[in-house]
Amino acid sequence: MTELAPQEYPRRIMTFMRRSSAFTVSQQKGIDEYGEYYFLEPQHQVFDPQTVFGRVAPLTVEVGFGMGFSLIDMALAAPERDFIGIEIHPNGLAQICFEAGERQLTNLRVMDGDALLMLENYFSNNSIDTVQLYFADPWPKKKHHKRRFVQTHNMQLIRQKLKVGGVFHAATDWEHYAHWMLEILEQSEGFKNLTGKEQFAPRPDYRPLTKFEVRGHNLGHGVWDVLFTKEA
Numbered sequence: 001m002t003e004l005a006p007q008e009y010p011r012r013i014m015t016f017m018r019r020s021s022a023f024t025v026s027q028q029k030g031i032d033e034y035g036e037y038y039f040l041e042p043q044h045q046v047f048d049p050q051t052v053f054g055r056v057a058p059l060t061v062e063v064g065f066g067m068g069f070s071l072i073d074m075a076l077a078a079p080e081r082d083f084i085g086i087e088i089h090p091n092g093l094a095q096i097c098f099e100a101g102e103r104q105l106t107n108l109r110v111m112d113g114d115a116l117l118m119l120e121n122y123f124s125n126n127s128i129d130t131v132q133l134y135f136a137d138p139w140p141k142k143k144h145h146k147r148r149f150v151q152t153h154n155m156q157l158i159r160q161k162l163k164v165g166g167v168f169h170a171a172t173d174w175e176h177y178a179h180w181m182l183e184i185l186e187q188s189e190g191f192k193n194l195t196g197k198e199q200f201a202p203r204p205d206y207r208p209l210t211k212f213e214v215r216g217h218n219l220g221h222g223v224w225d226v227l228f229t230k231e232a
Helices: 025-038 049-053 069-077 090-103 115-121 142-147 152-161 175-187 211-218
Strands: 059-063 082-087 108-112 128-134 162-172 191-193 224-230
Touching: 025 090, 025 108, 049 082, 059 115, 069 082, 069 090, 069 108, 082 090, 090 108, 115 152, 128 152, 152 162, 152 175, 162 175, 175 191, 175 224
Parallel strands: 059 082, 059 128, 082 108, 128 162
Antiparallel strands: 162 224, 191 224
């Protein structure tokens, strides 16, 4: 990978909180046996698909994949694409390494850290085909709304990194956050709603239903998807 000069990262409002618990046996195996293969070390480097994946293919980056089960399903279902997941919770990182390693997935890698810093400093502009944000922390209290990932300035960062025609796809089960995301994206320069102005999208077939989401549906809870493409 190309070496970059060391740089100071600006202080920013965190959109996450780190949490962890003791590793399960499978999670420990994920780190011990598969971690070296699946973890990317982004410090002072830029993403080079040939170095990481041995090919150039459409790239999906997921912000905050949780335990990673749906991202595993997506990588299995689309071997023609490459996937990079960014997460800050150790248990989720360890679990996805285990799941990927046991399945010998070659089109998936993971990164540990603040997704905004990773996007800003590791990925070149116009290099990502899809950025996805599924069931992110909605920070429901009004005083915490500034911590929500979907903010005007963050969307412009994502716009820089997406290729023209690339897609930002978010899903949430918090209705207020859904409308917040829709409003911000409708007002964000360079984005177009793929479903129609001020419209939510039906869940695309490629986004797997999680156990959490199925349970919510059974309880009558809603889920909202937004799909926006980069125009220029």
